[in-house]
Amino acid sequence: MTSHRHPRAQFSSKFGLIAAAAGSAIGLGNIWKFPYITGVYGGAAFLFVYLGFILAIGLPVMLSELIIGRKSRRNAFGAFKKLAPGTPWMMIGSFGVAAAFLILSFYGVVAGWSIKYIIFSITNHFHNSTPGEIAQSFNTFIADPLSPLIYQVIFMVLTGAIVIIGVQKGIERYSKVLMPVLLVLIIILDIRAVTLKGAGEGLHFLFNPDFSKLSFEGVLSALGHAFFSLSLGMGTLITYGSYVNKNDNLINTALQVTVADTVIAILAGIAIFPAVFAFNIEPGQGVGLIFITLPNVFMQMPGGHIFSILFFVLLTIAALTSAISILEVVVAYFTEELKIKRQISTIFATALITLLGIICSLSLGIFSDIEIAKRNIFDFLDHISANILLPLGGMFIALFMGWAFGKYRVFREVAHGGKLKGWLLKIFMILVKFVAPLAIFIVFLQGLKILDFITTLFTGK
Ligand code: PHE
Numbered sequence: 288m289t290s291h292r293h294p295r296a297q298f299s300s301k302f303g304l305i306a307a308a309a310g311s312a313i314g315l316g317n318i319w320k321f322p323y324i325t326g327v328y329g330g331a332a333f334l335f336v337y338l339g340f341i342l343a344i345g346l347p348v349m350l351s352e353l354i355i356g357r358k359s360r361r362n363a364f365g366a367f368k369k370l371a372p373g374t375p376w377m378m379i380g381s382f383g384v385a386a387a388f389l390i391l392s393f394y395g396v397v398a399g400w401s402i403k404y405i406i407f408s409i410t411n412h413f414h415n416s417t418p419g420e421i422a423q424s425f426n427t428f429i430a431d432p433l434s435p436l437i438y439q440v441i442f443m444v445l446t447g448a449i450v451i452i453g454v455q456k457g458i459e460r461y462s463k464v465l466m467p468v469l470l471v472l473i474i475i476l477d478i479r480a481v482t483l484k485g486a487g488e489g490l491h492f493l494f495n496p497d498f499s500k501l502s503f504e505g506v507l508s509a510l511g512h513a514f515f516s517l518s519l520g521m522g523t524l525i526t527y528g529s530y531v532n533k534n535d536n537l538i539n540t541a542l543q544v545t546v547a548d549t550v551i552a553i554l555a556g557i558a559i560f561p562a563v564f565a566f567n568i569e570p571g572q573g574v575g576l577i578f579i580t581l582p583n584v585f586m587q588m589p590g591g592h593i594f595s596i597l598f599f600v601l602l603t604i605a606a607l608t609s610a611i612s613i614l615e616v617v618v619a620y621f622t623e624e625l626k627i628k629r630q631i632s633t634i635f636a637t638a639l640i641t642l643l644g645i646i647c648s649l650s651l652g653i654f655s656d657i658e659i660a661k662r663n664i665f666d667f668l669d670h671i672s673a674n675i676l677l678p679l680g681g682m683f684i685a686l687f688m689g690w691a692f693g694k695y696r697v698f699r700e701v702a703h704g705g706k707l708k709g710w711l712l713k714i715f716m717i718l719v720k721f722v723a724p725l726a727i728f729i730v731f732l733q734g735l736k737i738l739d740f741i742t743t744l745f746t747g748k
Contacts (some may be wrong), residue, residue, distance in 0.1 A: 300528050306463045307612070308353075308518075308527055308544045313466055314609030315397050316516040317552040318473075318602055319577050322559040324512060328505035331496035334556070336506055340513035341549055344726060347718040348519050348540040348681045351688040354700045356528020357537065362619035363522020366529070371691055379683045380620070383521035386676035387616040387667045388636075390515075392643035394613065395446070396665070398606035399438030399648075400578060401599050403428060408595035418566045422579045429575070430652035439644055442603070444745040446610040447637035450618055451630055466608075468599040470551065472594065476558040476581075479588050486561030492570065493560045507734025510727065511674030517548055520677030520684065523612045525725035526619050537701050538711075558584070574651075574665075616639070643668075659745045675735070682727040689720030 298304045325333050359366035366379025371377075413421055429435055431714060441641065446639040480486060528537070559580050563570050566583045570576070579597070583590035621632035650657060650664035659667045688697065694716050 295567070295736045295741070296530055297532060298342045304527065304531050304535055305540055305543055307608075308524060308540060309466060309547050310605075310608030311518045311523055311527065312516065312548040312609070312610035313469075313546050313551050314605045315394060315602070316512070316609070317548060318555045318605070319397055319401075319574075321512065321516065321552040322556050323574055323576040324508055325493070325556060326560075326563070326576055327573060328502070328508060329500045329558075330492040331494050332449060332498045332501040333505050333509055334493060334553075335496050336501065337509040337513060338549070340510050340726075341517070341545060343718060343724045344510070344518060344685075346541060346545050346679065347688075347715055347723055348514075348685055349517055349524060349545060349685050350701070350715065351692075351719055352522065352524035352529035353531070353537045353541060353737075354688070354697060355684070355692070356525040357531045357533070357535075358696070358700055359525075360529045361525075362529065362623045363406075363616055364620050365623050366522070366525050367687070368624075371687070374691075376683070376687050377692065379687065380678055382524060382676050382680045382683075383525075384617055384620050385435075385689045386521040386672045387523075387613050388640055388643070389672040389676070391446075391610060391613045391617075391640045393647045393665055393668050394441045394606070394610055395439050395641065395644045396435065396648045397574070398442040398603060398610060399435055399440075400429065401606060402438040402442060403435070403605045404578060404599040405596060405603065408585075408592065408599055409584075411592055413586060416582070416586075418568060418579075418583055421582045422568070425578045426576045428492075430655075432649060432653050435643055435648045435651075439648055440641060442606070442610070443637055443641040443644065445607060445736075447633050448613055449607070449611050450614045450633045450637075454572070465601060465604050466547075469605055470554070472598055472601060473551065473554045473558055475594065476584060476598070477554055479584055480561040480565075483561055483565040483584075483587065485565040488564040489559075489561030492564065493556050503730075503734040503736075506676050507730055510678055510730050510734070511670075514677035514681050515673040516552060517545060518609070518612060520680035520681070522616050526616055527612065528703070529619075572673060621637065631692045678727050678731065682724045685719040685723040685727075689716060689724075 298307065325337075355366050355370065359369045361369050363383040364377060367374075367376040369382055407424075412424070416424070428647070441515065481490065491719060518524060531537075540712075555577075559577060560570065562568075562580050562584045563576070568576075568580055568583075572579070582595065585595040588594055614633070617636045617640075618629065618632045621627045621636060622629050626634075627635075646654070647665045647668060655663055662670060694712065697715070698712055
């Protein structure tokens, strides 16, 4: 091990951490993925299970990641190397780096779609189109062997460039102002959506649960999405926590980020589902849901043209602040563990991820025949990373917090001069020691149909 230490960057203010962590959490996960998987898994029941996971698992794991990051002041891999040297806990960091790679590959593709929709909005492409024609445009676009790649590459280059600029300048500046604007815009969309004729059915779909319809696969996806949406399970918040000041209140940060993330997802759902039913769109149709639904809503709004441009610009920026946090996991690992220069690490990681992303994108068109475990490559990478790697990472992070890090050190990290209530600490310890790991384990066994999965992987049946 080398002994030289480079001074580590720090967030400049308390608001810096909250803005950056919220910027990471709020992204395509809330606005694109949440409505689409809620549609696929049948609506309200999925939403309620998701909310349960956020509270019982997401929140404690988020606090754990921030604590681990701040205590160790290292990247996702180095953190465990420092806090528990010579133990297998370091594996968590490797899962994290792998998950970051896979997630960013398909994330960049969808963010590229969002850039394309800025252009569709500017040229007023959907003017006077029927819902059927709007769907057709989307499906033709994503299956094109070239066009989506251009936008994906643009997005990835932007992401890489911001990461090269560095932690403070790169991350803080962008997230502070724009997320509140996005929130306002979604609320305007909500108002339009719920006043559409036939909106009631959409609200019923989103809020009136029928648990008998929820499959175990749905429960697993709800769990995976709790991790995905909050940016947990792969060390994003360990990495961000490592840039945090000793005086920041980590409990408040975790609470605020979780609430903001969840509220935005639900508001996105309220913008989408009433419109889905009003325009007779199939809620379970998959990855295109928002791209097919929202243009219809914009067309029904005074000034919809401008709103549409603004919306997709902000969605792209929200995706960007999440993407930089994903790339940062890989880059921090390359620079601190492998001692590769920051610029080179970033360029190298971005290039590799973009290549994998190109394959993902093509798997929705010319490569759509290639299937791994009954999924196309895009869905497979999403499934492996969000539903398997992140919860697995989260399970070990919780176990580490509960059993290796321990109550005493947790208290010292978050107590801030004894303000922490004893019962809160107790609940937290019970959650990370038992509840979160057990719940994840059980959902895995049932939802993954683990044995089935291995058989299909090898037999293709
Ligand atoms: N949370 C981000 C979103 O909802 C995605 C993300 C996942 C970011 C994992 C970091 C880590 O869009």
